Amino acid sequence: MxxxxxxxxxxxxxxxxxxxxxxxxxxxxxxxxxxxxxxxxxxxxxxxxxxxxxxxxxxxxxxxxxxxxxxxxxxxxxxxxxxxxxxxxxxxxxxxxxxxxxxxxxxxxxxxxxxxxxxxxxxGGGMLALMSPGAQAGLANALVDPSRADDATADTLSSVVADVNAQVGSLPFVRLQLMLAPAVETCRRLLAGPLPEPIVPALRKAAVAASALAARIAFEIRDDAASRALYSEATREAALLGQPWRQANVYMSHALVTLYSAQGIDNARLLVNQAVRTARTGDSALVRARAHALQAEIAARAGEERASQAALGLSWYDIESDHSDDPAGRSFSSGHLRGFEGVCELYVGNPSTAHDRFARSAAALTAPREQVQRAIVTTDQALARIRMDDPQAAAELLHECITAATSTGGRVPSIRLRRARHELRPWRREDFVADLDDHLMDILGT
Known part of the structure; x- marks a missing residue:
């Protein structure tokens, strides 16, 4: 140093x-x-x-x-x-x-x-804990009279949303909802008021980010009605922004929770296809890459190998382009894409290849913000081991996933765990499956 x-x-x-x-x-x-x-x-x-x-x-x-x-x-x-x-x-x-x-x-x-x-x-603290005293005073004044809102108002709300988003994977979702809910409501109230015109785009960006994140959190804590309403709100506000990459991000987030919350993939496919169409008109290569990767997963789950490989190719094309000026920052990476490749191999390819890609993806997902995704990828890695006829090694890996799932209370890792356990049914009389069931019961109550 x-x-x-x-x-x-x-x-x-x-x-x-x-x-x-x-x-x-x-x-x-x-x-x-x-x-x-x-x-x-x-x-x-x-x-x-x-x-x-x-x-x-x-x-x-x-x-x-x-x-x-x-x-x-x-x-x-x-x-x-x-x-x-x-x-x-x-x-x-x-x-x-x-x-x-x-x-x-x-x-x-x-x-x-x-x-x-x-x-x-x-x-019992929430949004105010994430703000400086000066920012609190400025926001209070804007709520009393929205015409007094300024750049600092929008910056404050964007900062709160970013702070909450950064804690995904570190704090339970119920705590994150407590911290984020006031920001969502504040954005609504300000956008409904007589705002100075130059402030509207920045405040709308904050509203889109807040509503989309709140929708995802609502899904994770099993409030599907609230999640759908918040996604509708985020989609509406994103359309008013005129920035297609933000709108595509909302569609993708909504598609993912739709894929995990309902039987079948038709509704998720509609949202993903909308995300791809929207992303193609935007200026973020990373958002396009993620949209095509999700499109590839949907195709693979439907058994459409050729369509899946074509979408993966488009995703890699965008990942390997220059991202220095990408407006989406570092929101998607080759590590994330390898996880999608693994899912595609799992459904329409070779489980051994899928396993190796999941392992590389999990190794790359090390940041606290990526721990939920890492738990999902590791659960899929366990599925690959089952299909490679190594159920005991799969069960060992699932023990790690249970621990990761409980740290946030996330719904998606729990769903993936249940699906993986279902595929272990042929070995349900084995001691290693009984040990896994005991762990699931102790931790997840399932």
Whole structure:
């Protein structure tokens, strides 16, 4: 780690402490009090903690250990008045940046943030916890009088949606719904008001993202009626934006939940074909790639090998193009596409080939945001093992999938698990299937 970076991190910690009006001794006492309030093991004497604080802020700083990092996270997650504030521009965000400058790994910083978001939902907090106090005031003013909405209003709502989306795979869906619901309603109220015309497109983008994500979350927690209504809302607002790639994304998300929630694939196919047509008129190669990949999966599930391979070829063409200016960012990758290839091989190809592609896809899906997808891919990998006549190895893999499915409470991994278990019926008298059933009953109640 560059000495200048660690020095900046130490300076940021000192700046945060002084901004709160805390001396070194005050900081030590505050951390000691948080340890007591959170029922953590007792800290050393205040003088010893004070020396530790001084070392973190010194010219040659040391890294706070994980215990102190968590205590400081709780301290800076609350404003001086006691309100939770975790969004950009807050002391908490600046604290996490300081840890990064000191050399803390990104994965642990993400875990700290997730821990505090859990605390926010435990306390009944939602959207406001993801905003700075200034942003809260600006949004409150816009709700009273939408004509006062400005770029910061739309940015704040977009940031909330992005923050919630980033926690998919880290927090249970019921918590994510609690945090997102106020943003969905706020977008509705503002778009219904007399907004300044220049603000409408940015606010509509936030509304599309919020409604589509809320629809997916509603499906995951088994509220299909709410999911359909939210997808309809997202589709309507996306059509008004005039950005086909966003509209295609909504169609694809809706197609996926339709595929998993209903028997048959006809309704999902209609949505996927609409996504492909829309994506072709847009300027995102990554969205086109994902649309064609989903089209390939639908064709494979219907036993249409030639159509499936043709769609996969189109998807690879777009994946291998230049994405430097793609408006969809890094929303789809070759790792995701290999998972789709595996599904196609599973239904209209070679299960051994499918297994290898699932394994490569799972290995590439390592980010917290990708853990739900990784659980789905790994379940499909287990299906491939069953079709390769290795049911015991499949059961071993499904034990991992059960653990992943329970971390978020997601519906799709659970559906895939049940389907995989159904294919193990010929071996239902084997001990390895009984062990799997016990695990499913203990964890999923199924």
């Amino acid at each position: 560059d000495g200048r970076a660690t020095g900046a991190g130490a300076a940021a910690l000192k700046r945060l402490r002084r901004r709160r009006g805390l001396s070194l001794a005050d900081m030590a006492r505050a951390l000691t009090q948080y340890a007591e309030d959170l029922r953590h093991p007792r800290l050393p004497a205040v003088a010893s903690v004070q020396r530790s604080v001084a070392r973190w802020e010194s010219a040659a700083p040391t890294m706070p250990d994980e215990r102190y990092q968590l205590l400081m996270a709780h301290l800076y997650a609350r404003t001086p008045s006691g309100d939770l504030a975790l969004g950009s521009g807050t002391d908490f965000a600046e604290y996490l940046d300081a840890l990064g400058q000191l050399g803390e790994r990104e994965g642990h910083i993400t875990e700290l943030r997730t821990t505090l978001l859990r605390a926010a939902t435990d306390a």
